[in-house]
Amino acid sequence: MIKKKIKILYICVLLISLTSCGFKKINQIDNNTIYIQNINIIGEPSIAYPLKNNILLISSNNSDNKYDLKIKIQKKRTDKIKDKAGRVTRYNLSVTADLQLININNKIISKTFVKDSDYEVAKIHSKTINNQNNATRNIVQQLAEDIIYFVTLSVRNK
Secondary structure, three states, rough: OOOHHHHHHHHHHHHHHHHOOOOOOOOOOOOEEEEEEEEEEEOOOHHHHHHHHHHOEEEOOOOOOOEEEEEEEEEEEEEEEEEOOOOOEEEEEEEEEEEEEEEEEEEEEEEEEEEEEEEOOOOOOOHHHHOOOOOOHHHHHHHHHHHHHHHHHHHHHO
């Protein structure tokens, strides 16, 4: 009985000490961190448009940190698995994004992001196209998250 009360007391003390420890998530997005004046994306429009929209979500007109973004996108589809007859049964889709973050003083920060995904070849061609579109959508979402994370950390650590 006494051991149980001591355990409860330790847990309460631990919880109380952690509630005001000042912990803050490192990847927390501040709304006034950055203002993206211009985004120039070169590459496939089906990737460029959703990527641009996702990145612009972190931009705020009230920020003093003004940047331009240049992104070059390259999409590559390769055969991954073939069956005995030589027909492709699985493709690998890879998207490379070369990012340049340019501030007002023309200081350039560059980084390359690479994401890939696999998708199955279905018996019906329209299902294969849907699989490819789903893989592309997932890659674009992952790229956008990585770019946003990199940009916010770069701006904070300047």
